[in-house]
Amino acid sequence: MHTTTTTRTFAIAAALTLGLTLAGCSTSNTRSEAGSSSSSTPAASAHDDHDVTFAQMMLPHHEQAVEMSDMLLAKGDGVDPDVAALAEQIKTEQSPEIEQLTSWLRAWGAPTASKHSGTGYAMSGTMSDSDMTDLDQASAQDAGKLFLEQMIQHHEGAVEMAKAEVDEGRNAEAVAMARSIVSSQTEQITRMQDMLAAM
Structure with a gap:
């Protein structure tokens, strides 16, 4: 036992x-x-000069798109409701991307201002000071059409920059954002062209 x-x-x-x-x-x-x-994790945040350039160029590009949208929306009820809805959508989509682009640049130790800032260099699709003044001073009735014309050009520039990032960028998250920009803004270009044609 x-x-x-x-x-x-x-x-x-x-x-x-x-x-x-x-x-x-x-x-x-x-x-x-x-x-x-x-x-x-460090590998996921790996980046190259193409990623930095993309972020530095797309950041002020997005900021201008939001500024243009704000200008249009400030004109009130006289603006075409479909155009106003598009402006709201642009702000909703691009504002978080502005924060993300800024965050990447800080994490990468890169300045948030492009080396071209303040040199008179015009990024692809960006509006000149004169263009922005025209939009700001346009009547509510005229602003919708002008906004669409300018934003089509603006989006085309963004798509061009985003495609370059997709082809040459190294950072996976930045490339993913670039792909999203190509997709969403190409769709919006078609939508804006249809809206213009109907005016």
Whole structure:
């Protein structure tokens, strides 16, 4: 009886030891996997000069699109409701992207202003000061058509820059944003052309 009890005690102890050993291996593996996952984070944020240029150029480009939308919406009820709805959509889509672009540039240690800022360099599709004044001073009735004409040009420039990022960029998140811009703004260009044709 005593021998049986002793044998059972040893068996239980052996089982517990084996269990703890396996748990230790499991924990070790989990930690190893977690470490592996953590070590992949820097790779995900890897970037090159194309990513920096994309972010530096798209940031003020987006900011101007939001400014143009604000100008239109400030004109009130006299603006074509479909055009006003588009302006709201542009603000909704591009405002978070402005924050993301700014965040990337800071994380990459790059200035949020393009090297071309303040040099008179015009990014593809951007409006001149004169263009912005024309939109700002247009009547509510005329502003809708002018906004569409300007924003088509603006979007075409953004799509051109985004396609370059898709082709040449290294950062996965930046390339994903560029793909989204190509898709959404190409669709909006078609929509705006249809709206203009109906005016």
